[in-house]
Amino acid sequence: MTIRVGDKLPEATFMTFGEDGNKPITTDALFKGKTVALFAVPGAFTPTCSAKHLPGFKDHAVAFKAKGVDAIACTSVNDIFVMKAWAQDQGITNQVVMLADGNGDFAKAVGQDVDFSKAGMGTRSKRYSAIIKDGIVQTLNVEEPGQFEFSSAEYMLGQL
16 A cells, blocks of 8 residues: 555554664654655665755754754664664754664555665665654655655755
């Protein structure tokens, strides 16, 4: 099933990291009672994701907060150690919550998984962004493979 505007996010568990170490976090804990700007990338350290996607959300974090967004979250089908290293490489501190979807369970549950086996990457997430309010999808911007426009921080800010 592909998630659509108006749908409730399915229950899933991500891995995240913090000062107290690596820990699981559920969709309910992350989205309940909050407005969250969620974006997904095909892979940490990949060219567009590292040069444009994640930096855009980091650079505009204050603007998102000013528009009522409680948190910005990035998900990728990568393990927690890769997500942590990517955050450190990009200078991410508390601007973006990094969500490791190591097995791609969330990507599959929302119908945003894609097979990049031909590129040697296996199953990954499509590039997309969404505004989630109290677990309900308010906006959803899914990119065509190889594209980067509708899931950008700038585009999402225009939707708020």
